[in-house]
Amino acid sequence: TRIELIDDVLGVFRIHAASASSSIVRNRDAEMTVVNSHLEKNDFAASTVRRRIGLSHYSAARAFTKANDFHNAWREFVTALRHDPRFLRTYAGLALLLVASLRNFKQPNQR
Secondary structure, eight states: OOOOOOOSOOOOOOOOSTTHHHHHHHHHHHHHHHHHHHHHHSOOOHHHHHHHHHHHHHHHHHHHHHTTOHHHHHHHHHHHHHHOTTOHHHHHHHHHHHHHHHHHHHOTTOO
16 A cells, blocks of 8 residues: 655635634544554655644644634644744744734724
8 A cells, every 4th residue: 555645635624703713623633633544554754744744733723824713823833843844834824824913913803
């Protein structure tokens, strides 16, 4: 059996206002279950494992950012960086989080 990781989008996760945070966590946990299952069954390089786990946390962080849940977004970005500090999209995501946080801070009553 041969498993390869791909960068193609195979699905889209939509965020709804009601219980968005728990949906993101459930989605991340379900994704991590599948990812860990594949990673355990195959002999991937440590850097590949770290990158893939980091990507799951990065994706959750972006979803939290879009849901204006900045605390959880920050936590997920930090976790993504711990797993793969060379994944450049994480830094871009952090910049977008900062912009969104500042925008939200300046206009707290306009949601």
